[in-house]
Amino acid sequence: MRALILALMLIAAPALAVQPGEMLADPALEARARAISENLRCPVCQGETIDDSNAPISRDLRLAVRERLVAGDSDTQVVDYVVARYGEFVLFKPRASGSSLILWLAGPAMLLAGAGIAFAALRRRAVAPEAAALSDEDKARLADLLQK
């Protein structure tokens, strides 16, 4: 129970995670830092980005991201820098490589497969609907009747 309470305290830390003092003066660079942080997971919390987390390590990461940006790194280089130290666990959006391709392709693949199966089943089922269709003459009569 103590451990649970402790864990809850960590999770439910107040929401002011990005502190004003940490932010960069250059709004363009800061915007890039925020965009990068959104995809970086706090390594010790439960499913929080480093932006939302209050853990000291998240603060270190936020500062590290900004340091690299100021040093002139590209966004990809910054992310690579963090991943090299903490592993792909910190990426909320796994890279579409190796076994993670399954994750990315599962949805589109299922849509294609489902659409294919449905199409085949529907074609089999649609038994010559043309035969049952009304001729132009009948249609004209029907329209005429509906008008009245």
Add this chain to the structure above:
Amino acid sequence: MIVEFGHFTLVLAFMVALVQTVLPLWGAYRRDTRLMAVADPAAVIQLLLIATSFAALTYAFVSNDFSVKLVVENSHTTKPMLYQFAGVWGNHEGSLLLWVLILAFFGACAAWFGGNLPATLKARVLAVQGSIGVAFLGFMLLTSNPFLRLANPPMNGDDLNPLLQDPGLAFHPPFLYLGYVGLSMSFSFAIAALLEGRVDAAWGRWVRPWTLGAWIFLTIGIAMGSWWAYYELGWGGFWFWDPVENASFMPWLIAAGLLHSAIVVEKRESLKAWTILLAILAFGFSLTGTFIVRSGAITSVHAFANDPARGVFILGILAFFMGGALTLFALRANALDAKGVFSMISRETALVANNLLLAVSAFVVFVGTIWPLVAELVFQRKLSVGQPFFDAAFPPFMVILAIILPVGAMLPWKRAELRRVLRLLTGPLVLTLALAALIWAVQTGRSALGPVGAGLGAWVVMGAAVDLWQRAGRGGVLDRLARLTRLPRADWGKATAHAGLGITIFAVAAINAWATEDIRVVKIGETFPLGRYDVTLQAVNTLEGPNYTTTMADMRVTKAGAEVTVLHPEKRFYPVQAMPTTEAAIRQGVFEDLYLVIGDAQDGGGYAVRSYIKPFADWIWAGSLLMALGGILSLSDRRFRAAAGARKPLAVAAE
């Protein structure tokens, strides 16, 4: 004594559930009416017994009985009365008790309102419902007993997690569970129909109200949870793609699909096997959700109860019900032959597309949710799947769905001409494109999310309006308006729910595309600009709440010098749980919310302040409520009530 009595009635309910499972099933097999007749009273008695248990636990909470372990862990004498009640289900054991209570409630409803069902079908439905009760009552009694006593009762309790001490969250679990567990009815009907070997239009008509009801509750429950996250968690997000949120979202998506395919069964006697499969999967996702929430196997922000032993037990329940149901489905699905034929372009095909998209989107959410687990077990990769993934992988399916929705909704059954429907929708299409282009032009340089979301929203809403207008027939405007008021409720429900979806799609896109954020240190007396507003931090005071202390700021918001409002964001501290929470101050408006959060005092003086303008925020939940309202309108349609009376003479005539 009362607590022991509650424990006793829970054990008794388990026994009754066993009887309710075995005897009617045997009776339906033997065509023995006396055995089948056991189901009705058993279902009602089970409800009464579990309700007694629930009342006993509630009594323990309200009377602060600190000899009960659960009360000690989740209550405190200073806790406000509302949360003394809500505390009953604000924990693992109590929420399970609520789960089985609702399960028994649905079972009893089937006994009360199922008078027009064939005797064997009804007996089987109640037996399946009883078997779910056996599984979960057994789970409670063996691993999660809420009635355990402590040998040495403490003077006071540990209190409820302060995040849960909120009116929005007090009522969020009951609604969500009404939805989750409501899907057990669709499941029971599906299994009973497989056992009977018959699915017909009448079955579709019986199962639809239950699914619709469950879906309405799920919609409201999810909307409440998301609203709670918006104002309570303090950074203005409303959906985090957290595993627990996904757990409620997957059954919602599948239930939405089931609603639509059950219409095809009811009206056209087609898609039977698929509908049965969806009914099984919808409850399967409910069970998966319960597994995710209750086991903590997939660590999540919400994992309030982590216990592997419980996880294994629920996994066993899941394996039994899904394995059994799917095996039965594989054996019997072929017997369900379709009657209605339809051509490639028809309402039926549109509903197949709807089902495909909803099922695939639920599948994407499912894969994303369990992928960290699979990657670790199978590929030895420790990775995370979070919001950025879902934000990229999920919306495309919803975009396709929104594009085809207005067209599909207006296609006639059986055989349709696409051109005729498209001609009716020309006006909305032109307006939609014009709106999107206008927004695109005005907001130069921003992402395409805004115009696309606004366009889709407008398209779906206008499509719903055109659909209704079309239903009103021909003739003058006044005639049509008069006929509009006499349309069946189901037509209004359909249009309302679709319009609600359009509004929610628009609002989600708008809040993501156009929100303004500002983070800074503000000294007392200082003013800073926020969009078209100016915000002044006037004072920060420390105050006492019933079971917390709070640091409350007074922030004055002005627009061009005129006062708009004074907001009071808070930072609370709950001493019993030693936990801080943020209470954002929100000024809700029709077109935008002002959202202010006060943070820690800074070393150099002043406070950290986070402020946002959230455009169209409330439209997200307004749209969700419209969807639920559409469901209610549809549920209140004469057809469902009239059918009850009309069936009996029909059955006699058939004999």
